[in-house]
Amino acid sequence: MIPINIWLVEDDASYRRNLRMSLELEKHISVSCVFPSCIEFFEALKTEDAPDIVLMDLGLPGMSGLEAIRKLAQVAPDIAVMVLTVFKDKGKVLEALDAGAAGYLLKESDGPEIVKGLQEVLVGGSALSPAVAKIVVEQLRKPAPTEEFNLSGREIEVLEKLAEGLAVKEIADVLNISVGTTGFHLTNIYKKLHVQSQTGAVAKALRSGII
Known part of the structure; x- marks a missing residue:
C-alpha cells in the first residue's frame, strides 16, 4: 500500500477522535494533524508540510467546508480533498464536486469504505458514497x-x-x-x-x- 498522510478537519470531537483511531489502525495511513475548524487548518498549512489528502467535513464553524475547498483549490491545488459529511442533499454534493472535491463520502460509511476511498483519491481517482453517486449520475443525464x-x-x-x-x-x-x-x-x-x-x-x- 502507498503511504497516505491525512489531515482531518472535523468539529465533532468524539467523531474526530474515533475516526483518527480507526484510520491509524491501517499501517499505511497517518493522520498527522486534526483541526476543529478550517481557520486552524489554513494557519497550519502555512508552516507544516502539506498532507496528501484532506478529509473535510462541510458543516464547520467560521468557514464552511465548501468555502475551504474553493480556497484550497486556489492556494494549494495539488492537495486532494475528500468530503466526509452527513449532508447528502443534491445542492451540497454538486457544490462540493464543482468546487474541486475529489471524493464525497457520507459519515455512515464504515472504516473500510473510507480507507478504500482514500486510496482511490491518492492515485487520482474519485470516491463517492452510493447515494452520492446516484445524484451524480442523474446530473450527468442533463x-x-x-x-x-x-x-x-x-x-x-x-x-x-x-x-x-x-x-x-x-x-x-x-x-x-x-x-x-x-x-x-x-x-x-x-x-x-x-x-x-x-x-x-x-x-x-x-x-x-x-x-
Missing part, C-alpha cells in the same frame, strides 16, 4: 452545450474507462500502461477540461459529447 477540447486519443480512452467506473489501476491494466502514465493522462485531462476531479471530468466529457 444536456450541456458542446465545447471543443483538444484531447488526445489516449486521453479519450482514459475518460471512457473512467465513465465505466474503472479505478485508476484498472484503467492502467486495461490500456496496458503504467499507473503513473494513467495519472499523467488524468492530469492533462483535468487541465484541458478545466475540472479538478474524476467526477467533474466524466461529467463534462459526457455533457460535451466527447464520450
